[in-house]
Amino acid sequence: MxxxxxxxxxxxxxxxxxxxxxxxxxxxxxxxxxxxxxxxxxxxxxxxxxxxxxxxxxxxxxxxxxxxxxxxxxxxxxxxxxxxxxxxxxxxxxxxxxxxxxxxxxxxxxxxxxxxSSLVATHRQKRKLIAECGIRQRKYSVADILSDSVPDTIPPIAIMWRERSDTNRKIRRYTYLSEYDRVGPEQAPGKKIEKTANYDMTYLPDNESHIVLSGSPNNFEVELIALRHVATNDGPYSNGLMNFLSQAVDAARDMRRNVRPTHEGVMNQVGLNMGPRHCRIFGAAKSFTKKLTDEQMIHHDHDIIGAVSVFWAICQAILPEDVTSAVNQYIDEEQLPALQTRNVEPDSGFTLRIKEKPFFFPYAPRAPPEAYINKGYSAPTHTDPTYCRFALAFIVRRDIDRDHQARHGAKALHDHIGGNYVDVRLGVIVASASGTVIAFKPGEMHATTLSYGACNYGYATTFSRRLADGYRELSEEEKADYFIKLEEIVTHT
Structure with a gap:
């Protein structure tokens, strides 16, 4: 056989x-x-x-x-x-x-x-892409770093010890955070704004990778991870990949539904989606807002599946096992299917379009079934209900609008300010930068600071509780019936 x-x-x-x-x-x-x-x-x-x-x-x-x-x-x-x-x-x-x-x-x-090899990527080209993205790194754990026995293939990662506390960081829910000293209520009418400088906060600079731990070396807890320079080594394939990921974000912004209201920017969802909390809807997200042909929808869905799946593959390769094992255990226990859309049937494999050339990985596993694509996203302090301890995010590009009033003049903001992730009780601000992978605890209070002209392009996998709850309520027959409804899938001839 x-x-x-x-x-x-x-x-x-x-x-x-x-x-x-x-x-x-x-x-x-x-x-x-x-x-x-x-x-x-x-x-x-x-x-x-x-x-x-x-x-x-x-x-x-x-x-x-x-x-x-x-x-x-x-x-x-x-x-x-x-x-x-x-x-x-x-x-x-x-x-x-x-x-x-x-x-x-x-x-x-x-x-x-x-x-x-002018039409599709060769085996050699795909291996080159994988090497440039660091997907072939050896597995490691936080304990390896603490004992100085991390594999040589892993770039340097600094350890920071930090305890969660409300003492100096009492910030209410739905409060917008600003790193701008001159911020005033007039810049966001009706919105509560707090300056991060007024609280006990520390920055993780955009040029260093960090793992934030609480506890002690013999009994620690992983609180936050920010890995830098991911897939940004100036190689031809990694550059092409980051351009592809950025273009997929733009396409999502222009053609897909904004499913999460934000103060600034947009966040779109693809894949499986359980509808609003008061509805009994479960299925592949219906996210296109423009009238497109079947071929156009299939093309964009394949791009998004490829983009999110390569993000997932990178996270599996470069994050310590402390995070990946927790995430994979959750996925195995819930037995959720892999990412699919209404136009692309469930299966393994995905395609990346780099410099107009398809990079097809037929047997690579797809990402989990829920993904968010965001551009210029900013959100007030909040928590995300989830069954998984960690959520993952990938910033693939960061642009600065030089015409924004806060970005020019004698007191212009530095480029690293604005649109940054904040873990409130941990008191950590992660400076955003292209090629940044973040593993965070969605159940803890967090926010993304007001952007002031900073625009991040990114992807996130959050493992929301409502999706797992909806899937749990389905019987085995209902699950099979939904996921094998081929007559509802637009096929590409």
Whole structure:
């Protein structure tokens, strides 16, 4: 049989092939057969070859992965040309269909090579992208950092000790926070504003990665994480990825519904969504506000699924296991499906469009089923009800409006001020910057400071309680019935 191994590494694809019992070496007739003949007589292997021989099913990376298995199983084969020549030399009429399918497959491979990889990303290009984004880092824990045994592949991370307290940070809910000394009520009529300078707050600068802990080295609690320079090493692929992620945010802003009211900026939701609290609605978010063709909706949905899923893959790779294990345990316990939309059926795999070239990762796991895309977002102090201890956010771009009145003149604000995440009781302000991944506790009071012309582009996964509650109420039959309603899915022909 043939089994496909799905790994968290978006680029790892391989096949494990076994011979059917009737063709095993212990069988008298099978002992006289050559390894190639045994391999191609396997129904599962024939099925893979037949699938790859179909124009609409051919995938370059799957073909490479399958060829790698062939080279390991059969001595002397190094290419599809070798495989085809050896198969033809067997001269077995009952294998003529398999031989014909390999001939078609070989034609696709040659055509792909002749195009010079101008249409889609090659396996090598995808591996380069993964390396530039740091998705291949070794796993580590906070304990590793405290004991100075963190892998060399992990960039430096500073530890800060900080305790939660209300003593010097008594700020009520729904209060806007400002880092601007000259802020006044007239700048937000009817809104309560507090200056962060009046409270015991500390900055996490935008050029250093930090993990904020409470307790002691022998009994600590992870409170907040801010990792910097993520996927921003000036490589051609990482630059292309950040541009793709920024463009996907712009598309979400222009074409999708703003589902969360904010003082500044927008926040849009895609994926699964349970409707307003008083409604009994559960399903894929209906988020487009403009009338688009089916092809346009599919295109934008694939972009968002790709953007959120690569954000998820990066978080899984670069965050310490203290966070990823807690998040993954929650996902496993809730058994929530992966990200999907009304126009793209649930499945594994996603596509990134970098410099107009598709980077397709067919077996990479998609992100969890709830994602928020934000631009210029600012919010007052609040908490988010969630079952998971941590939420994740990724700032992919930060722009400053130089025409804003607070951004010019003798007392112009510094670029790092405005639109920054604040954990109120912890007394920590995370300076926003491109390439920043934040893991925070959504159940603790937090806010995003008034922006004053600072505009962050970002993604967030929050694991909201209302989505989990809605999914829990569905029976197993209802879950299956909803998630396999293919007639409601717009398919791309």
């Amino acid at each position: 043939s089994a496909r191994c799905q790994s968290s590494d978006p680029c790892s694809t391989f096949f494990v092939c076994f011979s059917p019992p009737s063709m095993s070496r212990t069988a008298g007739q099978g002992q006289s057969k050559k390894p190639l003949q045994i391999f191609v007589e396997s129904p599962k292997n024939q099925q893979v070859i037949a699938s790859l021989a179909k124009p609409d099913c051919f995938d370059f990376d799957i073909a490479l992965g399958f060829l790698d298995t062939i080279c390991k199983e059969i001595h002397g084969i190094q290419s599809w040309q070798d495989f085809y020549r050896r198969l033809s030399a067997l001269n077995r009429p009952y294998l003529s269909e398999v031989t014909g399918n390999v001939r078609k497959l070989l034609k696709y491979m040659k055509a792909r090579d002749a195009q010079g």
